[in-house]
Each structure stands twice: as structure tokens, then as C-alpha cells.
Amino acid sequence: MWRKVLSGAVKQRPWRLIPNRRSSSSSVSSAVNSMILRSLKEHYHEVSKMTPPPKVSPPSPFTVVKGSLDGNGPVLRRSYGEEEVSISVMRLANIIPGAGEDSGDGDEDGGINQLFLHVDVSKPGRSDSLHFLCGLYPDALGIHSVSMRPKVKADSLSLAVPNTYDGPLFEDLDERMRDAFHSYIEERGVNDSLFPFLQAWLYVKDHRNLMRWFKSVGTFINENKSAKDT
Template identity: 30%
Template sequence: MASSLLRALRRACTWRRNPRALTAVTATTRFEARTYAAPPEPLTKSPFDSNIIRILRNEIEYQQEYAPPHQPETKFNSFTVEERRGEQVVTINRKFGECEDIRIEATMFDGCEHVPACGDDSSGVNVRLHLSLIVDISKGEGEDELEFLCSAWPECLNVEKVYLLKRGRMAARPYIGPDFRDLNAKVQEKFYEYLDARGVNDELAVFLHEYMMNKDRIELLRWMDSLTSFVER
């Protein structure tokens, strides 16, 4: 009896000198209790949460049946397409010639304009969606880059700005050039020919609109699925 009491006192003194020992023992005891205890009963969802879950599941099912998205494209002509999951942009790249690297970042739909509807109903309007593009053309690491800001419409691509960027050597307030539409018509035409030779043209605008329509549906379904998972937890 005395020896048992003495061992207990020694253990108590050890815990006082070494708090970590007490923490470790306590943590182990708690872990063992969780391991061997009966699993907790599942929480009962409130009618409000259950209704949200039901509505979200129904909407996901409807969207998948109404216009199911397809696997995103990874190639377009000479471009490689980089899908950026969960983001509002897509990146496409290609090499041109021996030294040029072309990198394009396109947004998801960021604007629209209303145009008169064709056909018998002349009073109707259609929505024409818009994408923004940044086209960077470089010729080696550390060299200057030519950058185009473009608008991509469902059937055509328009250039808005042209910059010559000096990476790491830009002035505090550089002169970035005139509005592209203020340039001489022949100069504008030559820039469009320059881009067309590199595959940056109306055909690319059509592809990007189709790609973004599909991406918009994919991201919508992912978003609703994440919402459903959160409410279910």
C-alpha cells in the first residue's frame, strides 16, 4: 500500500516538473477515448438547411441535363491551352519561329452589348458577349515585349492598345503610345496582319468564346457542388 502511494506521488512530481508529459498523457487519453467511444450520432439538419440542399441538388441535376459541359480543349491550332481551374482566366501559349514566345491570357465574359435581333421580330435584341485578351510577344528572356490589349467578340477580334514593354527597365511614367484606333489605317492593317500570322485572329476569338461558354458551365457546377458540400457538413 505504501509503495503504491509512493509511486503515485512520484508520478505527480514528474508531471509538475514536465508539463509536456501531462499534456502527452492527456492527449493520448483523449485520443483513446475517441478511438474506442461509439461514433457520434449524425446531426439532424434544420428544415431550412435541408431545403437549401435539395434545391442545390435539383439545380445541379438540371444544369447537367440541360447543357452538360464537356472536357475542356487542351489544343487549338498551334496553341497549347492551360485550363486554370477555379479561375476566371485561361492561358494559351505557342512558339512562333525560332525565337518568339506568344502568351495570351483571356478573361471569362466581362461585358456585353445589346444589338438588334435579326428576323421577323425587329423589336427584339440580342446580347453580344465580350472577352478581354492580353497578348504578349517576347523574343527571349530579359528582352522587350510587345503587348496587345484586345477585345474578343463572338465573331471577331479587335485591337485596343499596343505597348512596347521594357521588363525591369520601365520609366516611372512611360509613354505608352496612342489609342490604336487613332493610328493611320494602314498601320492598323499591318498590325492585324502581324497578329494574324501568329494565329491571333477572328478564328481565335470564336474558339475562346466557345471555350469560355463551356468553362462558365463547369465553374458554375463546381461552385454549386462546393456550396452543397458546405451546407451538408
């Protein structure tokens, strides 16, 4: 899979311990900087040549939020009558490190088949919104919690945090209410049909973040090297 190849580009040349040599501090520092910069450049070029996954469009009528690849906020938005529905996504492994990686379920994508959705349903004239935390899988979607949160602004690239009571545990609600909440978000298009797009979107975001990391770390070390040379 594409993400597995992406991580392999970093792992195929593991860092080696540098033997302790008696030499001047400046020469050691220069050698270390050069080694890191060379490795960063090699990895940057390797990752830049990778073919991204096929482009997938979100299910209509959802649209992609402009700038979402560079932020941590909503990825998709749509209107439902007078309501606005916004969706943010993160990988399960980002919330619980290592989750899904060694589960033995045949998943080769390191948790990419287990996503968390933040779904906000807002109405005009209100400062708060109805927030759902959901688990999304290739063939299913389940609700973990329902709460009221500050409304996510249309131009926001970050998630709103709760400042009031989060409500009861979803599993403690009676079955009829749980079923009704599932029907509520399904009517607004929140279901497993979102999975292919959000999975591909996360692959692309991973690629961007890795490229940016190689470049920013290299720039920092190179600037430090230049400062010492002056």
C-alpha cells in the same frame, strides 16, 4: 444554345420570399438550410446531366495551356520563331456588365459572341512583353490597345498587370501603324479563326464554375448546419 440552357437551369425555379413566421431561431435556420441544400442539390444534378458543346480543337500550332479552365490566365500558347505568343480570353459582359445582352442584334448567347483577348508576345532574355488587347468576333478581330507589360510566366494562371505607361490610344495612331500592328498579330496566328475554340472553351468553363459553385456553397452551408447540431 448551350449557355442559354445552362442559365435556364438556375432561373427556372426562382427563389421565393420567405414569410416572416414567429418561431424559434434554430428551427427557422434549420428549415432555411434544408431548403437551400435541397435546391442546390437539384440544380447540381440538372446541370451535371447537360451535354456539353462539341469539342473544338484550337487552330494549329496553338496548344491549350494545362490547367487553364481552373485559372484566369493564358488559354492558348504557341511558338513563333524565338517568340512565345500567349492568349487569354474573357467575355465582354465580364468587363462591362450587361454588355451585348440587350443589343437587339439577334445574339442569344448573352455576349458570348463578343470576346476580349489579351495577347502577349514575349522574347527570350526580356522581362517584358508586347501586349495587345483585342476584340474578337465570329468574323473579325480588332485591336483596342498596345502596351508593354511584365512577361507572363510559363506556369502562370493569372494575367500580368501593367506597371508602366500604357501607350497612346490605338485609335490615335495613324492608319499605317494600325494596319502594321494588325498584320503583326495576324502573322502570329491571332485572328478570327480562334473564335470557335475560345467560344466553346468559355462554355465549358461556365459549366465547371457553376458546378463548383453549387458544390462549394452546399458544402459550406452543410458544415454550418452540422456545427449547430453538435
